[in-house]
Amino acid sequence: DTGVSQDPRHKITKRGQNVTFRCDPISEHNRLYWYRQTLGQGPEFLTYFQNEAQLEKSRLLSDRFSAERPKGSFSTLEIQRTEQGDSAMYLCASSLGHPGQGSFDFGPGTRLTVT
Amino acid sequence: QKEVEQDPGPLSVPEGAIVSLNCTYSNSAFQYFMWYRQYSRKGPELLMYTYSSGNKEDGRFTAQVDKSSKYISLFIRDSQPSDSATYLCAMSAWSGGGADGLTFGKGTHLIIQP
Numbered sequence: 001d002t003g004v005s006q007d008p009r010h011k012i013t014k015r016g017q018n019v020t021f022r023c024d025p026i027s028e029h030n031r032l033y034w035y036r037q038t039l040g041q042g043p044e045f046l047t048y049f050q051n052e053a054q055l056e057k058s059r060l061l062s063d064r065f066s067a068e069r070p071k072g073s074f075s076t077l078e079i080q081r082t083e084q085g086d087s088a089m090y091l092c093a094s095s096l097g098h099p100g101q102g103s104f105d106f107g108p109g110t111r112l113t114v115t
Numbered sequence: 116q117k118e119v120e121q122d123p124g125p126l127s128v129p130e131g132a133i134v135s136l137n138c139t140y141s142n143s144a145f146q147y148f149m150w151y152r153q154y155s156r157k158g159p160e161l162l163m164y165t166y167s168s169g170n171k172e173d174g175r176f177t178a179q180v181d182k183s184s185k186y187i188s189l190f191i192r193d194s195q196p197s198d199s200a201t202y203l204c205a206m207s208a209w210s211g212g213g214a215d216g217l218t219f220g221k222g223t224h225l226i227i228q229p
Contacts, residue, residue: 004158033216040123042203042219043159056216091158104149104217106158 004107006092012113013082020078021110025094029103032075034067035091036060037109043091049075082114118142121204121220129228134191138204138220141185145206145218148180150189153201153222162202163189194227201225 005024013019025032030051035043046065048056051072061067064082069075079086089109096103121138128134136150146167151159163178165171165187171178177190187206191198201224205217 006158035216040221042119042121042205042221043217044219045216048216089156104161106151106160108158109156111156 004092004094004105006090006107006110008110009108010111010113012115015084015114016081018078018080019082019112020076021090021092021112023075023077023092023094023107025074025092026096026105027073029094029096029105030072031095031097032069033093033095034075034077035093035106037089037091038087046077079112082112084114087112087114118218119204119206119220122223123221125224125226127226127228128194130194130196132194132227134194134198134225134227135188136191136202136204136223136225137186137188139184139186140206142206142208142218143182143185144208146182147207147209148178148187149205149207149217150176150178151203151205151219153203155201159203196227196229199225199227 007022032049034046037043045058046061047067049069052069064080067077089111091109092107119140148165150163152162153159165178165180168180168182175192179188201222203222204220
């Protein structure tokens, strides 16, 4: 296992379409996070899973966003009825235990462009 | 006031110089502090991790945390053009429950001139 992977790496979609992203965490990591990063900004927390349970969601996560981690392994993030403001880099991270233990690893991100 | 403040730069220095990057924060509950390096269009990669106040050194990198001043720093010695990237500070309050994900600064864009 070489790290957190995300698919696709790039996605261009038209406004109003639905998109789904996938994240495969480091296999032994029980915690999985989704972040969004726009140009010139640091990553902003979206949601968090511990195993298969979604334990926290940011107010940034509108009703058009939904995330799942059905078997406590990979996770998907779906955006329905995309808007131009959804254009951003979507980052997945995984950790074993809490972030402060230093094992908080990011994937390469999925760059979404909504036209 | 944002929880974590970081000057976005750009910060341009000549090769070989000592680079100083820093962040201030307002949440006194933060006790875990990290520095990430992010190259353009890539995910962040962890450089340094520090718990509570103090210094930590790893090769050319030194991280400092001053909790009394709510101020953290990253020093890069003998800077190289390959160090050119965006440096993000990140912090966590971890209290044993909840997500306690990381709160990031905006990142400082660093340019090392050959």
